[in-house]
Amino acid sequence: MQKRIAIIGGGIVGATAAFYLSQLPGAQQVKVTLFDDGVGQATSAAAGIISPWLSKRRNQRWYRLAKAGAALYPELMHDAQLGTEVYQQTGTIVTREAAVDLEVLADLAQERRRTAPTMGTVSVLSAKDVQAQIPLLTNPQPGVLISGGARVDGPALVQGLLDRASAVNLSVKRERVTLTTDGDVVTSMGPQRFDRVIVAVGAWLKEVLAPVGITADVRPQKGQLIELAVKDYPLQEQMPVLMPEGERDFIPFGHGKLIVGATHEDGGKFDLSRDPAVKADLLASAQRLVSGLSADSITGMRVGTRAYTPDFAPFFGPVPEHEKLLVASGLGSSGLTTGPEIGRLLAGSALYGGEPDWSEYEKPLTTYLSSSAE
Template structure:
């Protein structure tokens, strides 16, 4: 008898879970339905940097999860037959103006490299060497170069993973759904019972879990970035991504496309309107690195809603007292890095059951999911 699995949310976690549910052993005995209305999703608005190794976060569980996510990417991209327009290991440059800060950053990179083979090589670069690698820059600072760093286009990644899964066992329904107190999925056609439900709806997880008598520690945060058309250098497709000190992330793609951002706007919540003031701030950051830019170079903006917990750590796993329902949320701005690993773990749990121990990657779920009476 076929197992019926629902996924609520088609962002990085939901799309990766759908992909693995179509490729893991036993997937041929599963029918998967993914529900997503397409509004506000963080992943499709995101283009980001896969380079968690120099993070100063003290949460070691988060670091292990992010490191595992970075490690997973090359194999995932290869297996899903996705191209360099989706993901490419171009390397990452993190800049520091003060020499002692640069030395500390290099020492941290060398230390982290001992347990992170995916980092590749680590070297320090002068300002001139940084500019040689990213000739778009006019005002470069010295930095640390990590050859294993990568860039990823969130929308293209999700589209590619869902296309692979749809060819096998996935049906996509473009609608908003909710859960009943019994864990049924209420759709436009009525309530439906699934063998497993994966709630991967980001900041909307709180609303979805409420009928189960669960209060989720998760809040929305608005993020906005800009796309710019710039000079198309022959090497641009292989330019490193840049995390400049004091400025927004700087992500060159091929064919003269540059992404700058994204912002972290706590007061923006679920607002998906482009804020001209924020656009101006993002552009000013880009212009400080490339003074020749004008607003005519702006070709578009993207806005999405991230999910954060009060301690900025993600959570995922079976919902307490509702073991057939799995949830993931709170990935924040590291969603593109941590999401694939979370989606893979949830897919395995949905297929095979059991009580997996993911304490290496997260605090107990009870930290974030409380009975509503409390």
């Protein structure tokens, strides 16, 4: 008997779950339908940096999850047959102006490398060395290079994963859906019953789960970034991602494309308008690193909404007392790093059932989900 699985939300979690549901053993007995209206998706406005190892977060569960997510990427790209235009291990440079701060950062990198071999090599670079790695820069700072760091084009990754899954057992419906009190999916064609429903709608989780009688403790945060046209260096595709001290993140892509951002705007919530003041701020940050840039260099601007929990930790898994529902939210600004691993785990749970123990990665879901009647 064919199993029917719905995914609500087509960002990094939903797209990865859909891909693995087309690849895992038993996929031939599954029909998957993904619903997404394309509005406000955090993945579409993510900077695309995969380099969690130097984070100063003290949350060890998050760090283990982020390490697992970063380690999964090469395998995922191979399995999905996606190329370097989507994901590439270019390395990541984190800069510090003061020599003592640079030394502390280098020591932290060497310590983290002992338990994270996917970090690759760790190198301390002078400002001149950094400029040699990223010729675009005219005002470089010294930094630490992590060779295993990478950049990813979030929208291209999501589309690639959905395309691969659609060739097997996935149907994509570009519409906004809701849930009934029983967890059925209300579509434009009326309510539809599925065996399992993965709800991966980020900051919209509270709204989507409300009819089921569940309150989700998540809040929205607005993020914006800009794309700029810069000089196309022959080896720009291999330039490291730059996380400069005191400035916005700096992600060189190939063919003269540079991304700067993204912002973290708690007051923006679900506002998806492009803010001229933020646009100017992002440009000013880029100009402090690269001379000669102007407003005419900007070729695009992206806006999205992230989801955060009170303790800044993601959560995911089967919903207590609602066995056919699985959720994921609270990924914050590390969604492209943690999202693929979360999507992979949810796909396995949706397909095979059981009561998975993911306590090494997260607190109990009851930390973030509660009955509306309570």
